[in-house]
Amino acid sequence: MNIALWVVQGILAVAFLIAGGTKLALSNQRLLERGPAMAWVGDFSQRSVKTIGTLEVLGALSxxxxxxxxxxxxxxxxxxxxxxxxxxGATIVHLRRGETVAIGLPILLGVLALVVVFLRALAL
Known part of the structure; x- marks a missing residue:
């Protein structure tokens, strides 16, 4: 069970390191150019996107x-x-924007994170 939990944590860490690092490295304009998956960036300030990116990187390391x-x-x-x-929150943003196809990944990552919450909290 511990190995499976480490695998889930590793997947989450890599996903959020990449996502957060991308948000930190690129401007909102460059993120928008990456395609429809990043269209939500147009609704947020540069500062908000950088804050989300920072939280994703710090969370991945944690x-x-x-x-x-x-x-x-x-x-x-x-x-x-x-x-x-x-x-x-990401799921809600995509739903409000009518991007129902884009909610799969946030839901999957959220469920994986919920597994980590419960199994790591039990280990404390």
Whole structure:
């Protein structure tokens, strides 16, 4: 079970490192040019997108570093809770924009994060 949980945390960490890193590295205009999956960026300020990117990167690191070092392990379920909330918000944004095809990934990532919340919280 522990190996499966580490795999889920690794998948989430990579996904959010890539997503957050992209938001930090590119301007809103460049993100919009990446296609319809990033069209939501047009509804948010540059500062908001950078904040989301920063939270994604910090959360991704908090998913793997604390349990790997066995230090401040409460950060892992806390970060996963943040991702559940973030993905809930992302789903709502896509639904409001009528992008029903775009809600699959946020729902999947949110469910995976919810698994981490419960299983890591049980381990505390």
């Amino acid at each position: 998913l793997v570093i604390p349990p790997a070092l066995d230090f401040a392990t409460v950060l892992t379920p806390t970060a996963a809770t943040g991702f559940v909330l973030l993905m809930f």
